[in-house]
Amino acid sequence: MSHLHFPDGVLPVYLWAAGLAVTAIIMSLVLYRLGKQEQVKKLPMVGILVAIMLLAMSIPLGFLPYHLNLTVLSGIILGPSLAFIAVFIVNLFLSFMGHGGITVVGLNTLVIGLEAVVGFLGFSLLKPIFRPTGAAAAATLCALVLSIIFAFGIVTASQLSYSDIMEVAVGEEHTDCSHCGHDHSASHDCSGHLLEAMKAKTPVSFIQIMSAAALPGILLETIVVASIVGYLARVKPGLL
Amino acid sequence: MDLAYLDYLAAHGESPLHKASVPSKFLMLLILISFIIISPSVAFLALSAMLIFGLFLLSGLPIKKFLHLLFYPLFFASVFALTGLGGTLPPAALILKAVSTAALLLLLLSTTPYYQIFGFLSYFLPGLLVDILFISYRSFFLLIRLLSGLFTTLKVRGGIQRGKLFISLKNITTALGATVLHSFELNEKLYQVIQLRGYRQGFVEQREKINWSRCDLLPLLVGTAAGVIFFLL
Structure with missing residues (x-):
């Protein structure tokens, strides 16, 4: 749902490189743990759920310009670590098909991986309280909203210049405060500068438009995931 | 998803690019994508795009069937270019970057059978x-x-x-x-x-030996040409 459709060359290098680095670290840890625990039994399931996610994305939904992701469903079935691997592979395949750039695979894995992890945690927490359909719906809704906020955070961060970040990270003196309006003749507290810079450079109209556009997609994905979980709970309750 | 169709093209093609070894194609891909990502020059990006589409023609791939796949990067790059999210890059550069990298990846997938790609990736990935x-x-x-x-x-x-x-x-x-x-x-x-079958991690026990041929000259020459054009422009 919140897949970043950024093509290559749009995002600043520091951002996609950081995304790739963080993804590589998480993937290494997950694969190390997987190899150690000998969870080979679940190995084919990861591959199969990757295929299901790719197939779900190709289902036409009539006049609606959306596609399903089923990431939360993968999180519920596989658990957070295996779902993260599945999400990485899905993004790799998608980038090969021109659906998001190859350099954006890391960031996309983090955004959609968050969806899977939150979905799993939400479902595990709510399962004892609600019926499976309700628990899945609430977990999916939370996961999608959070991942979209994260995706918007990335879009906002992409608008920051290198100097904006270095000013706060290293404590360099500001040279350009046109967006925050600080008076450099007097000393001031720099701690909130990055936040101010982010606020000033947030492409508000873009986020407002995309939030409105995302709403039907969120509802659609929530209904579908909840219905599938409900179906699985009815037919084979032991699976969940 | 058009994976099935791309797989068919990769398995049945007879062009020099189909016959070239995987490492040479990956090297070309790496060089071209790196230059496309770092270059802000519209002239270089336009020449690279022409080079890539020349490879499509040379490989006998039906470009028309790829158009809808290239529509995604084209559409999203246009959105970013028009909303000003692409930073200081000219809109044409943004669109060319997006379409060219996507076309390159599609070119690799439609000229290289998947088992060869996975076999090569197994050298680097767990x-x-x-x-x-x-x-x-x-x-x-x-x-x-x-x-x-x-x-x-x-x-x-x-x-x-x-x-x-x-x-x-x-x-x-x-x-x-x-x-x-x-x-x-x-x-x-x-x-x-x-x-x-006695599974241990890694299906590929013995990797095939890489057979270099004259066909490898094509991707290597294209990569070199892209490098020369990049430094000239």
């Missing part, structure tokens, strides 16, 4: 990850048959109809649920098969 990639690819083709059969049945019986969103959605959900259920059985079968 065996477990390559195994999952392999199972994913195989499962895609197993499940696409099942799902398309289910969807044909639904359409024939009026389960999916234009204008009846909720009924269609309910039936699509049931079809997906049935596919997920089937996938659990498939998982059990696959697990038994790999256990019977």
Whole structure:
């Protein structure tokens, strides 16, 4: 749902490189743990759920310009670590098909991986309280909203210049405060500068438009995931 | 997803690019993508795009069938270019970057069979990850048959109809649920098969020796040409 459709060359290098680095670290840890625990039994399931996610994305939904992701469903079935691997592979395949750039695979894995992890945690927490359909719906809704906020955070961060970040990270003196309006003749507290810079450079109209556009997609994905979980709970309750 | 069609093109092509070894194609891809990403020059990006589409023609690939796949990067790059999210880059550069990198990846996928790509990736990626990639690819083709059969049945019986969103959605959900259920059985079968065959991490025990040929000159020359053009412009 919140897949970043950024093509290559749009995002600043520091951002996609950081995304790739963080993804590589998480993937290494997950694969190390997987190899150690000998969870080979679940190995084919990861591959199969990757295929299901790719197939779900190709289902036409009539006049609606959306596609399903089923990431939360993968999180519920596989658990957070295996779902993260599945999400990485899905993004790799998608980038090969021109659906998001190859350099954006890391960031996309983090955004959609968050969806899977939150979905799993939400479902595990709510399962004892609600019926499976309700628990899945609430977990999916939370996961999608959070991942979209994260995706918007990335879009906002992409608008920051290198100097904006270095000013706060290293404590360099500001040279350009046109967006925050600080008076450099007097000393001031720099701690909130990055936040101010982010606020000033947030492409508000873009986020407002995309939030409105995302709403039907969120509802659609929530209904579908909840219905599938409900179906699985009815037919084979032991699976969940 | 057009994975099945790309797989067909990769397996049945006879062009020099199809015959070139995987490392030379990956090297070309790496050089071209790196230069395309770092270059702000519209002239370089336009020449690279022409070079890539020349390779499509040379490989005998039906460009028309790729247009809808290239529409995604074209559309999103245009959105970013028009909303000013692309930073200081000129809109033409942004669009050329997006379309060229996507076209390059499609070129690789439609001229190289998947097992060769996974075999090459196994040199760099953990065996477990390559195994999952392999199972994913195989499962895609197993499940696409099942799902398309289910969807044909639904359409024939009026389960999916234009204008009846909720009924269609309910039936699509049931079809997906049935596919997920089937996938659990498939998982059990696959697990038994790999256990019977004495699975250890990494399906590829012995990698094929890379056979360099004259066809490798093509991707290597294209990569070199891109490098020369990059430094000249």
